[in-house]
Amino acid sequence: MIYWNSFADFLAMGGYGFYVWGSFGLTALIMAIEPIIVARNQKTTIARLKRQLRAESRADNRNTAE
Amino acid sequence: MKDRFNFYRFASPATFYPLAGALIPFFVAISVLFGLAGLYLGMLVAPTDFQQGEGYRIIFIHVPASWMSMFIYLVMAFWAAIGLAFNTRLSGMMAQALAPTGALMAFISLWTGALWGKPMWGAWWVWDARLTSELILLFLYIGYMALTAAIDDARRADKAGGLLLLVGVVNVPIIYFSVKWWNTLHQGSSVNLAKSSMAQTMLWGMLLMAMCFWMYSIAVALMRVRTIMLERERNTDWVKAVLEGEGK
Secondary structure (H helix, E strand, O other): OOOOOOHHHHHHHHHOHHHHHHHHHHHHHHHHHHHHHHHHHHHHHHHHHHHHHHHHHHHHHHHHHO | OOOOOOHHHHHOHHHHHHHHHHHHHHHHHHHHHHHHHHHHHHHHHOOOEOOOEHHHHHHHHHHHHHHHHHHHHHHHHHHHHHHHHHOOHHHHHHHHHHHHHHHHHHHHHHHHHHHHHHHHHOOOOOOOHHHHHHHHHHHHHHHHHHHHHHOOOHHHHHHHHHHHHHHHOOHHHHHHHHHHHOOOOOOOOOOOOOOOOOOHHHHHHHHHHHHHHHHHHHHHHHHHHHHHHHHHOOOOHHHHHHHHHOOO
């Protein structure tokens, strides 16, 4: 089933190792980092909007107290 | 607020936000499954290519990324057309959520193409019709993102960006048919419904990887569209309810 004779063979990619792993490596990196960045943006956006919401409701309370 | 059940219900951000949130883990899971199966077939089982040696294995990401770069652009242009025609809120958000992922797919396509071209053609880059039109696609993505980011009013940004998307859509068939229309250094399509020039395991490996990239793109775009929704609709009751529901 498995095409390769050894792990070293697999890594060497018949002499194309640099090109094959350079392609797969960067693609894997991009597909790992992009979701992390998007998830972090979601978190910081929620935190910022919550701060704004609290600030607004405090301002509203002051206005009604006066 | 009438309780009518129709298609437009899902076009409302208040309904779509939780729906997207529920769908993300599902798309992530099937993307990983397709990816593992595709990598297993493509990298471990598939035989070598008698012309290109093991270097051909780059196509297992090059082709799916290239397909997605074109497909995502078409989907964005579709949303742009819907947005311009019906003035729907969600369509502009969808287009903006897809753009960075489409740009990354175009970049991966060019990057892996260069790493394939160097050993096979002896050059990282040539000004070939296929390569040049794909580079223009990357510039269209970047131009769309820069344009929409430069306009403060979200609805006007959607309109300007939508026009750019619709004008630029002419580039997609040029990329796709470039290998037929011109004498390009880039090889013709390897996947053909009538008779594929590839071995069965190679073909399946590539199709599985394409599904992996597709599901990945949907998952990331859904994640991104949720952030855009909160940002744009921050003054609405439903966003306030979502924010209050989020744990401290």
